[in-house]
Amino acid sequence: MKGTVIKSTGSWYQVRTEEGQIHACRLKGKFRMSGIKHTNPVTVGDKVAFELEPESHNGVIHAIDERQNYIIRKANNMSKQTHIIASNLDQTILIVTLAYPRTSLGFMDRFLITSEAYHIPAILVFNKADLMHDGLEELLDQTIDLYQHIGYRCLKTSTVDGTGIAELKEILQNKTSLLSGHSGVGKSTLLNHLEPDLQLKTTAISSYSLKGQHTTTFAEMFPLSFGGYIIDTPGIREFGLVDFADAEVSHYFKEMQPFIGKCKFNNCKHTHEPNCAIQEAVENGLISMERFQSYLSILSHEDIYE
């Protein structure tokens, strides 16, 4: 039998067949052996082949189709093991809140760069628009300007006053999308607004730390009644980058691409070298200082602790 992994809880996988039946499956022994590099050898979105055990009616996964793509991260930059968040995606949606909780530009850039590296279009959804007052509205508009200018689609949403929900629906229709972002930004709440029957669990952010409470604990894929699939995921603290070669990193900053190959030195890292086309573009305002800072922070392999 064939199906798509819709949820993974460690050693058990929920697999949905094309007919919509859901089977609890385990992995055949050898897969556990081959998954040393990743913490998870099978991920949500994987197309798998499995056989049903006659007595238990549980499935045993014996093959995984080659992934069209996947998105991957490390828990932080120090950790060695990588975690595949999901596979076979049409797009990634990063849910961002500039406050309650705060999402930093550095975090956004690490997510965007990973999507870029794996050739998956990324969209930025700025949620909790209803809370963006007292100067935050200005910051929100500036941030949206910054990323739209680079070429990222940006959208403001609010589950309180309904802002942007119809447009979000349009973006998701007939696609397989990953929802990601910090805990407490409202991923599950947004999904409940799109599909009220899901009744996903949500929790208010901590009034003390203004951070989320890690309510969603496993990634799970849901069919959308208006067409397409969406994967809700647990909030992440840090988006640790997998090991990109230094020379690759500028290729994943969309706005740096036109300047690549135009520096004096062909091994230019664009950090301090003379006659560097990218540093000149920063000076001339063609590349924003914020994004250049993200670039430097990634090259220096430092962790961002918020």
Ligand SMILES: Nc1nc2c(ncn2[C@@H]2O[C@H](COP(=O)(O)OP(=O)(O)OP(=O)(O)O)[C@@H](O)[C@H]2O)c(=O)[nH]1
């Ligand atoms: N004011 C306001 N609150 C919102 C909005 N969207 C979500 N919230 C609230 O934010 C809190 C966190 O929402 P969740 O949906 O649990 O957040 P999450 O991103 O799924 O969090 P994790 O599952 O922990 O990763 C809840 O109290 C929601 O009611 C919004 O647009 N405006």
Ligand SMILES: [Mg+2]
């Ligand atoms: Mg959630």
Ligand SMILES: [Zn+2]
């Ligand atoms: Zn350079």
